[in-house]
Amino acid sequence: QSGEVAANPEQYDESYLCPVQVGQTTLNLDFDTGSADLWVFSTLTPKSESTGHSLYNPSTGTKKSGYTWDISYGDGSGASGTVYADKVVVGGVTATSQAVEAATSVSSQFEQDTDNDGLLGLAFSSINTVEPQAQKTFFDSVKGSLAKPLFTADLKKGAAGTYDFGYIDSSKYTGSISYVNVNTANGFWEFTASGYAVGSGSVSGSVGDAIADTGTTLMYLPTTVVQAYYNKVDSADYDSNQGGYTYDCSENLPNFLISLGGKTFTVSGTDINFAPVDSSGETCFGGIQENTGIGMSILGDIFLKSVFVVFDQTQSTPRLGFAAQ
Numbered sequence: 001q002s003g004e005v006a007a008n009p010e011q012y013d014e015s016y017l018c019p020v021q022v023g024q025t026t027l028n029l030d031f032d033t034g035s036a037d038l039w040v041f042s043t044l045t046p047k048s049e050s051t052g053h054s055l056y057n058p059s060t061g062t063k064k065s066g067y068t069w070d071i072s073y074g075d076g077s078g079a080s081g082t083v084y085a086d087k088v089v090v091g092g093v094t095a096t097s098q099a100v101e102a103a104t105s106v107s108s109q110f111e112q113d114t115d116n117d118g119l120l121g122l123a124f125s126s127i128n129t130v131e132p133q134a135q136k137t138f139f140d141s142v143k144g145s146l147a148k149p150l151f152t153a154d155l156k157k158g159a160a161g162t163y164d165f166g167y168i169d170s171s172k173y174t175g176s177i178s179y180v181n182v183n184t185a186n187g188f189w190e191f192t193a194s195g196y197a198v199g200s201g202s203v204s205g206s207v208g209d210a211i212a213d214t215g216t217t218l219m220y221l222p223t224t225v226v227q228a229y230y231n232k233v234d235s236a237d238y239d240s241n242q243g244g245y246t247y248d249c250s251e252n253l254p255n256f257l258i259s260l261g262g263k264t265f266t267v268s269g270t271d272i273n274f275a276p277v278d279s280s281g282e283t284c285f286g287g288i289q290e291n292t293g294i295g296m297s298i299l300g301d302i303f304l305k306s307v308f309v310v311f312d313q314t315q316s317t318p319r320l321g322f323a324a325q
């Protein structure tokens, strides 16, 4: 089988939500290559936490007795609950008995984002949080039945993009796809990024260890790289109250170039202009921030909306393919 599903941006492209049939209900889920749990708001979620969300009704599923899950994300958000097996359909691709993690508790970030009905993890199943036995991601459940064991991400700035499962649609990218091998030891789509450049500078240095993470909004890079970037932004400064680099919204940001698999990709300065910090619209928060304390770089949506990405398990070593959109 193969299929395509829309990835609809929230405000400021903070995350991208995709319609997914879970049991007999269609929910809008955040496809997240940085985690491996498929969890949903449900009729088991306290009303005080689930108002405004579409809810999975576990009555259509088979309860996995004694199974629980509890996940925390890099941004401090989290959720926990119980586990059911049920039908999940993404863009016409069906997992007949997918582990569906029904939330009995969610953090405030999820409670408040009423467009988001849960997450569909697309990292490696090794980091699934279900106890006493880790469960397969949706991709792992259907991988063997896909025309090709791969999926692609084509996210866009302020417009609907797509995730495709089982095939590469050559109309969605330009030029050739350049591949890098993935290190799955930490359960992420983790690889080594090469040199970088700011604006019209020449590509040099090394970004290093990084993950491709559709579930993270911004780009988190080494301090040296981030300082080199904002040195080219006159009004930029590190604002500890905002927790990162801010600048005058009226200032045009330079492009950021990164070399992956021997090819250089350009993230436009307009894409790096993330969002105003308040309703005055004077000060803006940058889409490139420091990876301090994370232990690796994260190429999140700010980067991913500039490229077409292949999450490829056609070979014994998984790999990532990057092409310009």
Ligand SMILES: O=C(CCCl)NNC1=[NH+]CCN1
Residues within 6 Å of the ligand: 032, 034, 035, 072, 073, 074, 075, 077, 213, 215, 216, 298
């Ligand atoms: O948690 C992470 C970072 C992994 Cl290093 N990404 N995925 C995600 N989902 C919701 C917020 N962030």
